[in-house]
Amino acid sequence: MAEKSKILPKNVTGTFYVDETCIDCEVCREIAPANFSRDDKSRKSYVFHQPDNPADQAACQAAIEECPVEAIGSD
Numbered sequence: 630m631a632e633k634s635k636i637l638p639k640n641v642t643g644t645f646y647v648d649e650t651c652i653d654c655e656v657c658r659e660i661a662p663a664n665f666s667r668d669d670k671s672r673k674s675y676v677f678h679q680p681d682n683p684a685d686q687a688a689c690q691a692a693i694e695e696c697p698v699e700a701i702g703s704d
């Protein structure tokens with residue numbers, strides 16, 4: 630699970646977030662493209678839109694489970 634003390638500042642406020650341990654593997658962006666994007670400057674993913682429907686919620690939860698370095702968290 631991501632650490633709240635390491636949350637990337639580009640994440641929008643809300644349930645899901647990415648921390649600085651992201652290795653830019655693209656998995657979350659492929660699983661939940663409506664919610665995760667890439668910050669080209671830091672070369673890391675971040676949550677640009679919190680899920681607002683069941684399908685996106687499930688996609689974000691799947692992204693947590695598939696992230697290889699456990700860089701995604703949720704409250």
Ligand code: SF4
Nearest residue numbers: 651652654655657696
């Ligand atoms: S799945 Fe994890 S490591 Fe891969 S881009 Fe997303 S947050 Fe980063």
